[in-house]
Amino acid sequence: MDPTEFLQGSTVRISEETYAVCRTDQGHPAAFATIEDETETTVVVEHDDVSSIDASAVESGWKRLTFEMNLPFELVGFLATVATALAETDVSVFVLSSYTTDHVFVKENDLDAAVPQLEQLGCDVTN
Structure with a gap:
């Protein structure tokens, strides 16, 4: 399977929400995602929920x-x-995958660079 074929005509939806990626010692009930491994717990939450998390680092x-x-x-x-x-346009990514869907997080100030790149791949980028 060729990944470029999957991208042709695909829809990429930009979230209305802005998120924070937090290193913490525990999950959070409002998290979009929680990733736990042997060394740390990472939660991805809407920016407005950051103050309710006891986080050692927040991006x-x-x-x-x-x-x-x-x-x-x-x-x-x-x-x-x-x-x-x-x-290719210096856009850093944070990636999460669910069972059948991929979510690529980019910094809000990088959207202007990211969107044309995705459109060049054949994606329809929408809000």
Whole structure:
């Protein structure tokens, strides 16, 4: 499977919400995502919820770009294609994947650089 074929005509939705990525010792009930491993817990929350988290580090100002498509597990290189296109314009990413959907977070001030790159890949970027 060619990842560029999946991107052609796909919809990428930009979240209305702005998010913060927080290092903490526990999950949060309002988190968009919670990632726990042996060394740390990371929660992704809407920016307005940051004050309710006991966080040791916070990185704010992220917009969520959701690729509104079902991505099969056999698809190789999808995120590499997206991340490479964004890296070409110095856009840093934070990525979360659910079972069939990928979410790429970019800094709000990088949206003007990210959107044309995604459109060049054939994506329809919408709010």
